[in-house]
Amino acid sequence: xxQGEEDPQALSIQEGENATMNCSYKTSINNLQWYxxxxxxxxxxxxxxxxxxxxxxxxxxxxTLDTSKKSSSLLITASRAADTASYFCATPGRAYSGAxxxxxxxxxxxKLSVIx
Amino acid sequence: xxxxxxxxxxxxxKEGQNVTLSCEQNLNHDAMxxxxxxxxxxxxxxxxxxxxxxxxxxxxxxxxxxxxxxKESFPLTVTSAQKNPTAFYLCASSLTGVGEKLFFGSGTQLxxx
Numbered sequence: 001x002x003q004g005e006e007d008p009q010a011l012s013i014q015e016g017e018n019a020t021m022n023c024s025y026k027t028s029i030n031n032l033q034w035y036x037x038x039x040x041x042x043x044x045x046x047x048x049x050x051x052x053x054x055x056x057x058x059x060x061x062x063x064t065l066d067t068s069k070k071s072s073s074l075l076i077t078a079s080r081a082a083d084t085a086s087y088f089c090a091t092p093g094r095a096y097s098g099a100x101x102x103x104x105x106x107x108x109x110x111k112l113s114v115i116x
Numbered sequence: 117x118x119x120x121x122x123x124x125x126x127x128x129x130k131e132g133q134n135v136t137l138s139c140e141q142n143l144n145h146d147a148m149x150x151x152x153x154x155x156x157x158x159x160x161x162x163x164x165x166x167x168x169x170x171x172x173x174x175x176x177x178x179x180x181x182x183x184x185x186x187k188e189s190f191p192l193t194v195t196s197a198q199k200n201p202t203a204f205y206l207c208a209s210s211l212t213g214v215g216e217k218l219f220f221g222s223g224t225q226l227x228x229x
Contacts, residue, residue, distance in 0.1 A: 030215065031215065031216075033217065033218075035218075040204075040223070040225075041222055041223065042120075042122075042206055042208075042220035042221050042222045042223050043159075043206065043208075043218070043220045044220070045217050045218065045219070048216075048217055088158065088159070090218075092214075092215030103149075103161060103164060103174070103213075103215065104215055104218060105158075105161070106151075106158040106159040107158050108156070108157055108158040109158060
């Protein structure tokens with residue numbers, strides 16, 4: 001029951017360039033989150049954008065949300081080699097039995113490579 | 117330092133054996149989760165718990181079991197019934213467990229001998 005899908009699956013850019021990743025989802029949400037995962041490590045939360053927000057910034061990160069298109073984008077400006085990682089979007093996807101609450105579901109991620 | 121600790125980092129399972137992955141948090145979070153990640157894939161929810169002594173199945177609970185006897189601890193047992201256990205297992209926690217920000221451990225890589 002995958003909710004979010006990232007695009008592209010892989011992205012390779014030169015250091016200093018901007019990187020844009022997209023996420024599409026299927027059902028209505030109250031928030032959308034982006035996470036980063038370095039190879040062989042756990043995920044790190046980057047940013048949460050609520051359904052009533054259109055854009056949010058955090059350092060070199062800019063996230064947009066278009067609820068009419070059910071899509072979000074993550075922009076990393078002036079990329080660095082240290083930004084090399086996989087990036088995942090996550091949305092509250094479905095309620096599991098007996099809980100009545102919505103748990104996060106993750107896409108397959110975009111693998112970003114930043115070449116020095 | 118507040119955070120989530122998973123151990124061991126690497127684990128090997130023999131045929132027919134049950135193995136237990138440890139997850140401890142000192143963030144005073146109510147909710148804890150176990151996810152499975154296969155190469156090149158997203159995360160799939162195995163089990164989650166929003167309160168001590170209660171837990172719910174996720175998408176792929178078959179072959180796994182959990183307990184939540186203490187707020188800080190949420191161990192995952194991979195039983196012999198799980199025929200394809202090789203994967204990267206991630207534990208996470210959140211404040212209340214209602215689709216909010218997750219804090220992740222550094223993961224356990226489980227392989228079959």
